[in-house]
Amino acid sequence: MVITDDIRNYEVTSALHAELIKTSREYTVLAILKYSFPERFSNLCKSESPDLQDKGGKLGVEVTWGGSPRDELINGESYKYSHAKTEDDREKCLQKIRNNGGDRDEYSINFPCTTIEGDKNNIEVVFNKKLKKLDCYRKHFDKVGLAIMMDIPLLLFGGFDWGSWLTYINNGKFAFVALIHWSGVDIYDFEKDEYSSRRIGREDMDALKKLGRMAAEGIIKDDNSVWNSNPCFK
Numbered sequence: 001m002v003i004t005d006d007i008r009n010y011e012v013t014s015a016l017h018a019e020l021i022k023t024s025r026e027y028t029v030l031a032i033l034k035y036s037f038p039e040r041f042s043n044l045c046k047s048e049s050p051d052l053q054d055k056g057g058k059l060g061v062e063v064t065w066g067g068s069p070r071d072e073l074i075n076g077e078s079y080k081y082s083h084a085k086t087e088d089d090r091e092k093c094l095q096k097i098r099n100n101g102g103d104r105d106e107y108s109i110n111f112p113c114t115t116i117e118g119d120k121n122n123i124e125v126v127f128n129k130k131l132k133k134l135d136c137y138r139k140h141f142d143k144v145g146l147a148i149m150m151d152i153p154l155l156l157f158g159g160f161d162w163g164s165w166l167t168y169i170n171n172g173k174f175a176f177v178a179l180i181h182w183s184g185v186d187i188y189d190f191e192k193d194e195y196s197s198r199r200i201g202r203e204d205m206d207a208l209k210k211l212g213r214m215a216a217e218g219i220i221k222d223d224n225s226v227w228n229s230n231p232c233f234k
Contacts, residue, residue: 001035002226003207010210010219014083020216026051026063028212029147029180033061034227035208036185036198046215046222050137050144060141061178062130066123066148071111074102075151078109111151116160123148124169127177134173143175143191150181157181163188163195 016024030052033041043054050060065072074097081093081104097104101112130146137144150157157179166177166188176189184199200208214220 001031001038002228003204003211004226007211007214007220007226008203008207010214012083012210012213016079016213016216020213024212024216025065025149026212027215028209029061029063029149029178030227031208031211031215032180032185032200032205033147033178035204036200037187037196045227049133050141052147053141057140058142059145060137060143061145061147062133062137063147064126064130064149066119066126066179067151068118068122070100071151074100074109074111078102078104119150119152120160120165123150127169131173145176145178146174147178147180150179152181157183157186162186 027046030044030046033044033052043056044052044059044061045055047053050062052061052063053059067075077093077096081090081097084090084093094104097109103110126148127146134144162179167190170177170190172190175191176187178185178187182205184197184205187196189196211220211226215222220226
């Protein structure tokens with residue numbers, strides 16, 4: 001992918017409208033997959049049912065959020081905190097964050113302590129929910145994968161054998177599962193019995209998230225050249 005300075009320097013001045021959050025995540029996942037594995041996902045584009053599709057009907061990818069509702073709220077209030085116009089508004093956001101076990105300062109967010117068991121439970125819930133649509137998708141696509149966004153830093157993510165656990169709960173259903181976390185993406189391909197991983201630097205990850213938001217807001221169109229395949233940002 002080729003990311004322009006206009007995207008890198010795009011200033012976020014307000015909270016994303018609630019109705020655009022899901023779409024923004026789907027575009028963000030599309031950007032991350034194309035950035036990390038350009039040869040594999042070069043033909044993917046944003047669509048519906050499943051969320052990402054190639055034009056030839058060979059691959060469909062459903063996108064979902066694997067965080068807890070509490071973390072979702074903290075994320076949203078933190079975003080509002082960063083762009084609050086008054087000290088009173090900032091204090092209201094901070095109080096909501098603290099009431100849900102988190103904290104916030106000028107530079108970072110502190111989430112409540114997480115456990116692998118909690119993360120596994122969150123993922124299993126959304127995994128089972130997405131399985132309900134899988135048979136329908138399989139009628140139209142050769143392969144269907146699942147991409148799960150996780151609000152987990154690499155330090156915690158790397159402390160568990162996700163591959164073995166996902167193989168067990170997947171049991172031959174999705175062709176692959178991609179786990180997207182703070183530091184990159186890890187793909188477990190069950191058909192090929194392969195594991196692939198890409199790490200993404202903070203600046204590039206921030207740019208990918210901006211791209212996802214800009215696409216959801218209609219600033220970046222689906223036919224924009226930014227979606228062209230290229231192994232790295234320029």
